[in-house]
Amino acid sequence: MATTTSRDDETDRGPRTRNEHARARGRAWGGAARWLIPMGPALFLLLAFFAGPILWTVWASLTNAALTGAQAAQTEFVGTANFERLIADTRFLDATILTVLFLVGCVFGQTVLGLTLALLMRNRSGAVRATVGAIVVGAWVVPEVVAGFVWYAFLEREGTLNALLGFFGAEPQNWLFTAPLLAVVLANIWKGTAFSMMTYSAGLSEVPDDLKEAARVDGASSFQVLWFVVLPLLRRTLATTLLLITLQTVQVFTLIFVMTSGGPGSSSTTLPLLMYQEALRMGDLGYGTAIALALLVVAGLFSVVYVWMLSKEEQR
Amino acid sequence: MRGTPRNTTRVTAVAALLTLIAAGCSSGAERDPNTVRVAYQKFGTFIAMDSLMRQVKEEIEADDPDVTVELHAIEAQAEDYQTQVNLMNGSASEAPDLIYQDTFTINQDADAGYLMPLDEHFDAWEDADLFSEQEAEAVTSLDGTRYGVMLGTDVRGLWYRADLLDQAGIDTPWEPATWDEVLDAARAVQDEHGDDVVPLNVYSGTPAGEMASLQGFQMLLGGTGGGLFEESSEQWVSGGAGFTDSLEFVHTLFDEGLTHAPQDALDANIGTMNNEERFPNGDMAISLEGSWATQSWIEEANQPWPEWEEYMEFTPMPTQNGEDPGATSMSGGWALAMGANATDPDLAWEVMTAALDRENAVKFAIEGGQIPVRTDVAEDPAFLEESPMAERFAELVDVTGFRPAYSEYPRVSLAIQEAMEAVMLGEATPEEAAELYALELESIVGPDNVTDGS
Numbered sequence: 187m188a189t190t191t192s193r194d195d196e197t198d199r200g201p202r203t204r205n206e207h208a209r210a211r212g213r214a215w216g217g218a219a220r221w222l223i224p225m226g227p228a229l230f231l232l233l234a235f236f237a238g239p240i241l242w243t244v245w246a247s248l249t250n251a252a253l254t255g256a257q258a259a260q261t262e263f264v265g266t267a268n269f270e271r272l273i274a275d276t277r278f279l280d281a282t283i284l285t286v287l288f289l290v291g292c293v294f295g296q297t298v299l300g301l302t303l304a305l306l307m308r309n310r311s312g313a314v315r316a317t318v319g320a321i322v323v324g325a326w327v328v329p330e331v332v333a334g335f336v337w338y339a340f341l342e343r344e345g346t347l348n349a350l351l352g353f354f355g356a357e358p359q360n361w362l363f364t365a366p367l368l369a370v371v372l373a374n375i376w377k378g379t380a381f382s383m384m385t386y387s388a389g390l391s392e393v394p395d396d397l398k399e400a401a402r403v404d405g406a407s408s409f410q411v412l413w414f415v416v417l418p419l420l421r422r423t424l425a426t427t428l429l430l431i432t433l434q435t436v437q438v439f440t441l442i443f444v445m446t447s448g449g450p451g452s453s454s455t456t457l458p459l460l461m462y463q464e465a466l467r468m469g470d471l472g473y474g475t476a477i478a479l480a481l482l483v484v485a486g487l488f489s490v491v492y493v494w495m496l497s498k499e500e501q502r
Numbered sequence: 503m504r505g506t507p508r509n510t511t512r513v514t515a516v517a518a519l520l521t522l523i524a525a526g527c528s529s530g531a532e533r534d535p536n537t538v539r540v541a542y543q544k545f546g547t548f549i550a551m552d553s554l555m556r557q558v559k560e561e562i563e564a565d566d567p568d569v570t571v572e573l574h575a576i577e578a579q580a581e582d583y584q585t586q587v588n589l590m591n592g593s594a595s596e597a598p599d600l601i602y603q604d605t606f607t608i609n610q611d612a613d614a615g616y617l618m619p620l621d622e623h624f625d626a627w628e629d630a631d632l633f634s635e636q637e638a639e640a641v642t643s644l645d646g647t648r649y650g651v652m653l654g655t656d657v658r659g660l661w662y663r664a665d666l667l668d669q670a671g672i673d674t675p676w677e678p679a680t681w682d683e684v685l686d687a688a689r690a691v692q693d694e695h696g697d698d699v700v701p702l703n704v705y706s707g708t709p710a711g712e713m714a715s716l717q718g719f720q721m722l723l724g725g726t727g728g729g730l731f732e733e734s735s736e737q738w739v740s741g742g743a744g745f746t747d748s749l750e751f752v753h754t755l756f757d758e759g760l761t762h763a764p765q766d767a768l769d770a771n772i773g774t775m776n777n778e779e780r781f782p783n784g785d786m787a788i789s790l791e792g793s794w795a796t797q798s799w800i801e802e803a804n805q806p807w808p809e810w811e812e813y814m815e816f817t818p819m820p821t822q823n824g825e826d827p828g829a830t831s832m833s834g835g836w837a838l839a840m841g842a843n844a845t846d847p848d849l850a851w852e853v854m855t856a857a858l859d860r861e862n863a864v865k866f867a868i869e870g871g872q873i874p875v876r877t878d879v880a881e882d883p884a885f886l887e888e889s890p891m892a893e894r895f896a897e898l899v900d901v902t903g904f905r906p907a908y909s910e911y912p913r914v915s916l917a918i919q920e921a922m923e924a925v926m927l928g929e930a931t932p933e934e935a936a937e938l939y940a941l942e943l944e945s946i947v948g949p950d951n952v953t954d955g956s
Contacts, residue, residue, distance in 0.1 A: 253588040254607070255909040258614035343765065363765035449709055450768045451923055466585045468912055 247476040253469030268476035278477065280452060281460040285436065285484060288371060288456050292435045293428060295375035300382025300427075304390055305412070307383075326380030334444025337373040338362065341445075366446045366454040373441055378434065382427055389423030390416070425496040429489055436485045457481045533595060535845045537570045538562075538853045541590060542602035543583040544575040546774040547798040550870030551575075551602055557865065558857045571853060574598060579770075581711055581912075591616040594843045599850040603839040605640040608649050610909045611839075617649045618840040623851045624648055629859070629876070636899075637875040641837050650837035651858055654872025656793045657831040657898040658717055659818045660684070666787040670694040677817055679824045681725065681751060684788075688760040691787040700780060701760045703789040706752055707923035709770040714922055715915040716832055716905065721790055722748035724830040724903050725821040730914065731906035737953040738906075738914065740940035747822060749925050749932035756926045764926055774798075781814065782807045790819060793895045794871030800888075802869050816891050818898055831902040835875075873899070910947050917942040 222229075247268055251261045272278050303322065307315050325333070340346045341361035348358035362369050393416050401411045417424075439458040442448065448455035448463070455463070457477060465474020544552040552575050559571040574590075576583050584607060590596045591614070603611070611617050624630055633652070641650040664674045670690040678684045688701035695701075705718040723729065728744025731737070739745075755761040766772065777798035780786035782805070789795075797803060799810035818829030838857060844850045856862065860878055867874045868888040873895050874880045886892055905911060921939040924930040930938065944952050 252614075253585065253592070254614045254616065255610040256613040258588075258592075258616075360765040363768065447709060447770055450765070451708070451920075451927065451929075467581055468916075469585070469588065 243475045243478055246471055247479055249472050251471040251475075253466070253471060255469070264472065268473050271473065272476050272480060277452065277455075277460065278480070281455050281457050281477075282480070282484065284367065284454065285456040285481070287367060288374075288438075289432060289435050289484075289488065291367075291371040292374045292378065292438075293431050295371065296378045296382050296431055296435075297424075297428065299375060299379045301386050303379065303383045304386035307387065308390060322380040322383055324380075325377050328377070330377070330438075330440035331444055333373065333377050334441045337369070337376075337441075338445050341369050362446050363450055366450065370438075370442045370445055370454055373445060374435065374438055377441070378431060381434075382431065385423060385427045385430075386420070389420050392423075393419050422496060425492050429492040432488045432492070433485055436481065436488070457484065533845045534570070536568050536849070537572050537845070538600060538850050539572045539574060539598045540600040540602075540853070541574040541576060541587050541598035543580065544577055545579060545583070546771075547777055547804065548794075548870070549802070549804070550797060550866055550872075553802060553869055554857060554862055554866045557862060558853060561856055562853055569849065579711065580604065588614075588616070591841065597841045597843045599841050599844040599846075600854055601839045601841060602653075603650055603837050605650065605652060605835050605837050606905055606907050606911075608641060608837070608839065609643050609907050612643045612647070612649050613909070616842055618842050618844055618847060619647045619649060620651070620840060620851075621648045623847070624651065627855060629855070632876045632878050634875050634877065640835055640904075641839075650839035651854065652835055652837040652875045653858070653863070654867055654870060655833055655835035655875055656871075656873055657833055657895050657902050658721055658790065658792050659816055659829075659831060659894075659898060660788055661781070661791050661795055661814055661816055662788040663781065663784060663786070663813050664815045665813055666691060666695065666699060666784060670787075675815060675817065678820050679828065680820050681722075681822050684820065685751075685754060685760065688755070688788060689758070692758075692760060695787070698785070700762055700786040701788065702755060703761060703772075703776055703780075703786055703791070704752065704755060705767075705772065705790070706756075706761075706919075706926050707764075707768050708916070708919045709768045710772055711770075711919070712915060713773055715918045716834065717790055717792060718752070719748055719918050719922055720832050720903070720905070721819055721830065722751050724832060725819065725825075727821075727825060729903075730918075731908075732953055735953055737951050738910075738943055738947050740943050740952050740954055741936040742954065744822075745939070746932050746936045749921060749935050752922055753925045753932050756928075767926065768923070778803075778805050782810070784813075792871075793873060793891070796889070796891070797869060797871040800869065800871075811890055816894050818894075818901075827901045829898065829901055831898040833899075833902040833904055913946045914943060917946065 248263060248265060249261050250257045250264050250267075252258045303318070307318060328336070338345075343358055343360040345361075347361060348356075352358060397415055397419075398411050401415050406414065437458055438456070439462065442454055442456060442459055443462070446454045448459040457480065461474050461477040461481065464470050464477060468474075540555055542551045542555060552573075555571075555573050555575075559573060562569055562571050576586050578586060584604065587598065587601055587603075588611075590598055591601075591611070597616070601617075603617075608617070636655065637652040638648070640655070641652050642648050660678070662676060664676075667674055667676055667687065667690075670687070670693070672687050672690055676687065678687060684702070691699060691701040704722075705713040707714055710718070720730070723744055726744030726747050728739065728742050728748075730739060732739055756764060756767075761767065762772070769775070776786060776789055776791070777795050781789070781795075782799070793816070796810070798805075799807040799814075801808070819831065821828060821830055838854050840847065840850050840854065857866075858876075860876065860882070863874060863876050863879045864882050864885050866872060867879055867885050871889075873892070874882075874885065879885055880892075880896075905915075917939055920942070921930075921935040924935045924938065925932055940952075940954075
């Protein structure tokens with residue numbers, strides 16, 4: 187199609203202005219085709235595997251789709267019934283609060299720990315950096331199921347933590363039962379710190395040494411250099427990293443599922459676990475997908491805050 | 503990139519090719535009509551079905567080398583197993599030809615169009631007469647169509663370690679006549695053995711899932727004369743005295759420490775740990791458990807316990823105050839069903855009958871700790887020898903109850919598990935938990951479908 191358009195261009199004998207218009211249009215077409223066609227496969231894949239499922243989710247949340255029963259054979263459109271049920275459901279409210287707590291706990295812990303490690307690792311010898319890096323990144327590389335099981339084995343009643351505490355005469359307890367949310371938050375921080383550490387290390391290496399030196403010459407203490415020079419320069423990296431960790435954390439399922447299955451009771455049932463219970467355990471796909479969309483909203487709200495932080499910074 | 507016409511054409515061609523490949527991937531290959539795909543559960547102590555299907559695969563493939571029996575052993579808890587099979591059923595090219603099916607979900611799955619009616623095949627089968635009436639009831643949907651053939655059924659009652667009860671000064675064989683006698687025995691065990699032995703296990707709370715609802719709560723509720731569903735009015739029953747009393751029983755157990763610590767009771771692996779570790783090690787005295795518990799101890803088990811017959815005894819669960827008929831039980835059972843999209847129904851039926859024939863049914867009844875539904879298997883000397891409890895189980899068949907097989911049941915069951923959990927953790931009194939259950943029930947089935955049972 188691009189070829190015919192360009193040939194038409196050459197044979198066009200119209201007035202000069204019209205000719206130029208057509209030529210511009212032809213060029214635009216050719217230009218569009220030139221990037222659109224090579225992009226085709228990627229676009230197709232994106233639409234089929236990314237936009238497709240999202241659209242399906244939106245559609246399913248407006249129906250009574252189910253895994254089995256008569257509703258599976260004849261799925262009907264039910265409008266906003268699933269969302270009305272969602273708002274009235276106390277389980278959903280509890281799960282949303284738990285998700286926010288989990289999110290805030292993980293993001294805060296991961297950021298503080300990751301940044302501290304990155305700062306401590308500056309100007310250390312190669313051997314120290316390599317050792318610490320390998321240990322921290324090891325946690326990041328371990329599959330989620332394995333990480334979940336490692337923490338389960340560590341915290342359960344006959345686990346390592348109780349064996350250690352036993353030396354000091356502490357009564358053994360199942361930490362996954364007494365402090366389930368704290369347990370999964372710790373496990374997730376342990377697993378995710380490497381990511382924060384790596385991005386902050388990269389960000390820190392971008393901070394020009396002469397600025398720090400200048401501050402030091404002016405008599406600033408190390409803490410003041412960090413607070414007034416380094417961190418402000420790191421703000422964009424911070425916002426981007428926060429955004430990424432939030433999106434990773436809000437969808438954590440495997441880790442929690444392996445460690446506590448959302449229990450005891452529902453005291454560690456975050457939205458992804460609730461979604462699983464409703465959609466797959468109860469077979470209520472329509473309601474489950476409505477929860478999935480609610481999860482999207484939670485993640486979206488947090489993202490908006492970070493993006494707003496970032497843009498505010500750029501305006502200054 | 504310089505966009506010469508030739509270049510553009512080449513790019514277009516590549517794009518078209520990629521699109522074709524992508525489309526080709528999604529259109530699913532044709533099923534081979536000579537392959538029979540079987541989906542079944544293999545989990546924890548339950549390996550009998552795997553053992554049975556391997557045997558059948560060998561027999562069928564030896565008879566006819568053209569035929570392949572494709573085994574899909576799904577390693578998951580019952581609830582997750584059903585989810586996975588339903589997901590397979592959602593796509594015609596992925597659906598299994600034969601399904602190991604909880605008879606309890608036959609109505610739902612038939613409604614969903616996942617199952618093939620089997621009336622014609624079954625009626626023409628020479629062994630059809632050997633199957634009991636209860637079998638026919640369990641695999642027939644509400645509209646009267648047969649959707650499967652049952653492999654075996656079960657009952658529930660009290661398993662106990664005679665030696666531990668003896669030491670606690672309780673006469674064995676132990677035959678409690680009321681709930682109080684059961685609790686007294688547990689108290690005696692507690693006095694004698696202290697913290698070393700769990701006196702009485704009653705599955706409770708959400709992690710135990712359906713075990714808590716069926717082996718635990720409904721075994722109690724059945725003994726109070728109450729029920730979850732009133733057949734005469736076709737309404738669900740909210741609360742009632744029996745409901746609160748059953749929760750009170752759970753409360754007593756946890757309050758007096760007559761059972762596991764809540765954190766152990768809420769471990770999802772409690773069933774496996776009870777039967778593979780606590781009973782054989784003598785760490786647990788009594789357990790309200792299914793008749794199939796023997797499958798954890800026999801030779802073919804993960805961790806055989808050859809001496810189990812010397813230690814373990816089974817006694818029926820009494821009614822609350824010894825009301826008639828004196829004992830109570832609940833039953834379930836699993837069947838083989840055929841997928842609605844089976845590529846060759848006649849071949850699938852052949853595989854199915856091979857799994858259900860006398861020889862294999864005996865094997866499954868022994869290894870799976872099942873109560874046979876074929877009369878010839880129930881009388882088979884091999885079965886009777888390997889199942890010393892068979893007679894005790896058979897006594898319960900007359901008093902046993904079934905779950906209400908409606909699609910709301912899984913949610914109602916979860917509400918029960920939550921009520922139990924609230925009581926065991928001391929978050930609610932039995933009365934409060936029963937009230938919460940009543941509210942939850944109304945929101946699940948609708949206020950019009952609920953009666954207070956009076």
